[in-house]
Amino acid sequence: MNSSPTKLEALAINGGRSVREKLLPYGRQKLDEEDIQVAVDVLRSDWLTTGPKVAEFEEAFAAWVGARFAVSFSSGTAALHGAAFAAGLKPGDETITTPLTFCATANCVLYQGATPVFADVCDDTLNLDPREVGRKVSARTKAIIAVDYAGHPAALDELREIAASVGATLIEDACHSLGAEYRGKRVGGIADMTVFSFHPVKHLTTGEGGMVTTNDVRWAEILRRFRNHGISSGARERQESGEWFYEMSLLGFNYRLTDIGCALGISQLKKLEANLTRRREIAAQYSRELRGLPVRVPAVRDEVLPAWHLYPIRLDLGALSVGRREIFRALRAENIGVNVHYIPVHLHPYYRERFAGMSGEGSYLVAEKAYEQLISLPMFHSMTGVDVEDAIEAVHKVIGNYARESERPSAAGSRRSG
Ligand SMILES: *Cc1c(COP(=O)(O)O)cnc(C)c1O
Numbered sequence: 268m269n270s271s272p273t274k275l276e277a278l279a280i281n282g283g284r285s286v287r288e289k290l291l292p293y294g295r296q297k298l299d300e301e302d303i304q305v306a307v308d309v310l311r312s313d314w315l316t317t318g319p320k321v322a323e324f325e326e327a328f329a330a331w332v333g334a335r336f337a338v339s340f341s342s343g344t345a346a347l348h349g350a351a352f353a354a355g356l357k358p359g360d361e362t363i364t365t366p367l368t369f370c371a372t373a374n375c376v377l378y379q380g381a382t383p384v385f386a387d388v389c390d391d392t393l394n395l396d397p398r399e400v401g402r403k404v405s406a407r408t409k410a411i412i413a414v415d416y417a418g419h420p421a422a423l424d425e426l427r428e429i430a431a432s433v434g435a436t437l438i439e440d441a442c443h444s445l446g447a448e449y450r451g452k453r454v455g456g457i458a459d460m461t462v463f464s465f466h467p468v469k470h471l472t473t474g475e476g477g478m479v480t481t482n483d484v485r486w487a488e489i490l491r492r493f494r495n496h497g498i499s500s501g502a503r504e505r506q507e508s509g510e511w512f513y514e515m516s517l518l519g520f521n522y523r524l525t526d527i528g529c530a531l532g533i534s535q536l537k538k539l540e541a542n543l544t545r546r547r548e549i550a551a552q553y554s555r556e557l558r559g560l561p562v563r564v565p566a567v568r569d570e571v572l573p574a575w576h577l578y579p580i581r582l583d584l585g586a587l588s589v590g591r592r593e594i595f596r597a598l599r600a601e602n603i604g605v606n607v608h609y610i611p612v613h614l615h616p617y618y619r620e621r622f623a624g625m626s627g628e629g630s631y632l633v634a635e636k637a638y639e640q641l642i643s644l645p646m647f648h649s650m651t652g653v654d655v656e657d658a659i660e661a662v663h664k665v666i667g668n669y670a671r672e673s674e675r676p677s678a679a680g681s682r683r684s685g
Contacts, residue, residue, distance in 0.1 A: 332455025343464025
């Protein structure tokens with residue numbers, strides 16, 4: 268590759284050669300032989316679900332994040348529903364949350380018949396802005412649900428203080444931030460309840476799965492019942508005690524995580540430290556090697572150590588001759604599996620129709636502006652050195668081609684030839 272800085276390489280979208288032959292996904296799981304073996308062992312055992320692996324996984328997970336209790340669920344969404352239920356959300360109650368998240372964060376409020384109230388995000392972290400939350404709280408505020416966007420913990424101390432001032436519960440949607448630290452402490456034991464997801468693109472997978480952690484025994488007890496129809500004991504305890512009697516004391520669901528999933532979770536948890544180390548390396552390499560381009564790399568505040576579920580960059584659209592859509596398509600054509608996180612929740616048709624006027628376009632300007640600029644680059648712990656180099660090369664190639672003349676980085680198109 269000896270292209271000179273002025274003669275740019277043809278983009279794959281225009282018929283040039285793509286940086287990669289096969290698509291590099293934006294996220295994916297990594298299962299080793301041990302993970303597979305423990306799942307197979309459960310398949311040969313007496314308990315496929317609600318057996319010994321459930322409590323074992325919950326105890327190991329609680330200890331790892333530094334919480335007193337962990338209650339497993341069949342998905343992160345079910346876990347969010349459990350937290351919304353345990354917080355006592357009901358019709359007439361309001362819950363303040365961020366528009367820049369996966370819709371499940373706000374949907375769990377609606378499952379309870381309560382009302383989500385969005386507050387805008389901070390421009391640096393894209394997490395809930397405590398000043399905006401402060402403007403939205405009232406006597407009706409029953410909970411605040413913060414999201415640790417991309418794996419960077421939200422301003423938990425400030426949010427907890429606001430929640431306490433009106434007697435609301437602070438729920439942390441930590442589906443992006445398993446292993447992240449806030450003021451030297453891992454997320455999971457900081458907010459009143461913390462919610463995790465074990466979907467395959469997340470840090471640890473059980474296929475589908477989720478968890479709520481808390482230090483409060485009463486919430487742990489409600490969460491355990493809620494995920495099992497509201498019933499006071501499990502099938503296994505009844506078999507062991509030889510009793511048939513059980514009572515349903517609240518209206519719950521079947522949100523149980525299987526023993527197969529929990530065995531996988533126990534095995535995956537052992538590799539979480541190494542996984543986080545790799546994600547932090549990749550993030551550091553991206554931030555270093557994208558410097559000088561008209562893009563904004565993720566900010567990291569002093570008091571946090573992010574977990575890097577995502578690596579979202581923001582395009583400086585004023586310095587580019589095309590919009591995000593074209594940049595996105597060009598990167599996909601180079602076989603880099605970029606993504607966009609997220610379409611702001613209030614802009615989805617369901618929310619637009621339901622909350623017309625209250626949360627239309629133009630209401631959350633920081634989140635909406637960020638949405639126009641965001642592109643998530645591939646980020647997962649099994650990415651190889653070549654994978655990371657390819658993603659960086661493709662960003663340089665595409666941005667170099669679309670940068671306005673005055674902004675064109677001099678090294679574009681010749682990165683690897685030095
Ligand atoms: C993944 C995710 C969820 C939902 O988790 P599932 O396990 O897919 O149900 C909720 N909130 C956020 C922020 C997520 O990233």
